[in-house]
Amino acid sequence: MAxxxxxxxxRMKVNGEEAEVAVKPTWTLxxxxxxxxxxxxxxxxxxxxxxxxxxxxMDGKAVNACLxxxxxxxxxxxxxxxxLGTADALHPLQKSFIEHGAVQCGFCTPGMLMSAEALLRENxxxxxxxxxxxxxxxxxxxxGYTKIIKxxxxxxxxxxxxLTPFRGQ
Amino acid sequence: MQNYQFHGPRTVGEALNILSERGDGCRIIAGGTDLIxxxxxxxxxxxxxxxxxEIDELTGISEEGDTIRIGPTTTFTEIIQSQVIKxxxxxxxxxxxxxxxxxxxxxxxxxxxxxxxxxxxxxxxxVVALDGELELQSKALGTRIIPAAxxxxxxxxxxxxxxxxxxxxxxxxxxxETRYAFEKLASRNAMARAYMNISIVLKLDEKGAFSDLRIVxxxxxxxxRRMSAAEKILMGRQPEDSLVEEAADAFVGDLAxxxxxxxxxxxxxxxxxxxxxxxxxxxxxx
Numbered sequence: 001m002a003x004x005x006x007x008x009x010x011r012m013k014v015n016g017e018e019a020e021v022a023v024k025p026t027w028t029l030x031x032x033x034x035x036x037x038x039x040x041x042x043x044x045x046x047x048x049x050x051x052x053x054x055x056x057x058m059d060g061k062a063v064n065a066c067l068x069x070x071x072x073x074x075x076x077x078x079x080x081x082x083x084l085g086t087a088d089a090l091h092p093l094q095k096s097f098i099e100h101g102a103v104q105c106g107f108c109t110p111g112m113l114m115s116a117e118a119l120l121r122e123n124x125x126x127x128x129x130x131x132x133x134x135x136x137x138x139x140x141x142x143x144g145y146t147k148i149i150k151x152x153x154x155x156x157x158x159x160x161x162x163l164t165p166f167r168g169q
Numbered sequence: 170m171q172n173y174q175f176h177g178p179r180t181v182g183e184a185l186n187i188l189s190e191r192g193d194g195c196r197i198i199a200g201g202t203d204l205i206x207x208x209x210x211x212x213x214x215x216x217x218x219x220x221x222x223e224i225d226e227l228t229g230i231s232e233e234g235d236t237i238r239i240g241p242t243t244t245f246t247e248i249i250q251s252q253v254i255k256x257x258x259x260x261x262x263x264x265x266x267x268x269x270x271x272x273x274x275x276x277x278x279x280x281x282x283x284x285x286x287x288x289x290x291x292x293x294x295x296v297v298a299l300d301g302e303l304e305l306q307s308k309a310l311g312t313r314i315i316p317a318a319x320x321x322x323x324x325x326x327x328x329x330x331x332x333x334x335x336x337x338x339x340x341x342x343x344x345x346e347t348r349y350a351f352e353k354l355a356s357r358n359a360m361a362r363a364y365m366n367i368s369i370v371l372k373l374d375e376k377g378a379f380s381d382l383r384i385v386x387x388x389x390x391x392x393x394r395r396m397s398a399a400e401k402i403l404m405g406r407q408p409e410d411s412l413v414e415e416a417a418d419a420f421v422g423d424l425a426x427x428x429x430x431x432x433x434x435x436x437x438x439x440x441x442x443x444x445x446x447x448x449x450x451x452x453x454x455x
Contacts, residue, residue: 069220133270133271
């Protein structure tokens with residue numbers, strides 16, 4: 001058993017690729033993603049699980065990366081905003097956010113997109129209420145919720161199967 | 170965060186060994202939605218942290234005769250989506266749905282909600298209202314079962330021994346026609362700590378009188394318990410308006426001057442009446 005100060009090897013899959021990182025037991029998944037692996041698209045906000053800026057998808061479920069100890073992510077599949085789309089090949093949700101003007105300062109956007117993606121994978125045609133619940137853990141301090149909800153609704157109305165699949169799958 | 174050793178056992182046996190060796194300085198982590206902020210704020214300073222999320226025996230929902238067994242690491246999302254819970258313990262679905270937002274419900278667990286011992290827990294009062302029992306295991310005492318109502322001694326302090334692990338939440342299926350209601354009052358609909366919540370389970374006999382009644386508020390007291398004064402007034406009688414008013418007086422009388430400030434009592438009174446009416450008007454479990 002490693003001592004308290006020692007780093008421990010963590011293996012997980014991030015955006016479809018194997019990642020091996022030596023981590024301290026006190027580190028969170030958020031810290032490893034941002035500071036060890038460079039996935040800075042995942043934002044660090046409140047670090048208390050209140051704001052949703054660090055939302056990633058872990059084994060298919062949206063979670064707050066700040067509320068997962070790095071070592072709890074052992075052998076898990078993590079998807080971050082970097083895996084959702086690229087500047088050249090935007091994910092339909094990203095396109096829709098741009099088309100609907102659903103991005104203001106942009107800080108909440110990666111978390112909003114990951115929550116929306118997790119929602120649409122489970123529920124292809126969510127109702128307005130279900131969309132609101134789906135992003136209820138994500139704060140937008142510019143308060144641009146209406147456009148965000150419309151952007152998600154617009155994607156949900158299209159045929160999901162015809163859309164670009166997630167890059168990591 | 171203070172440094173600690175991380176343990177990731179795969180079986181209950183391994184976890185019990187670790188707890189027996191390191192009981193005092195060891196904190197158990199499941200979903201971590203309460204524990205990780207507490208670690209970060211250094212409210213707690215454990216020597217070691219025991220992750221129980223990889224122990225398969227501790228998760229999932231199963232039916233054992235007329236009892237439903239819920240593994241402690243079953244998440245709120247899993248409870249909400251479970252057909253068994255929806256059918257037999259719908260009160261739990263309502264309580265679990267009121268916790269946090271989707272990301273919190275995807276990580277947070279029923280066992281964590283109980284063991285954290287927060288006065289503002291949303292699911293623990295519902296488990297108490299359902300007369301739930303907790304199965305605890307340790308190397309020293311083996312297996313013992315205690316009522317969920319006895320789990321918490323004081324805020325954030327359980328009555329479990331330091332080497333004990335919660336291994337199951339056991340709840341009897343509600344008899345048919347049992348009615349229920351849950352309501353949470355908070356600053357907003359999601360991601361909010363309860364100002365108060367109330368779980369009610371009741372049954373009326375053929376004459377329309379209360380034959381079973383369990384009223385358990387959360388956040389209104391340090392530790393969730395049944396409001397026996399209000400229950401006594403209603404039991405065996407029909408829910409007429411004047412009687413409900415009398416019970417509401419008893420409900421706030423039971424709370425007054427102890428934990429919540431007086432100015433909240435009229436709100437508690439009004440929420441109590443609303444939840445009771447909702448339960449009475451509900452269709453009940455099939």
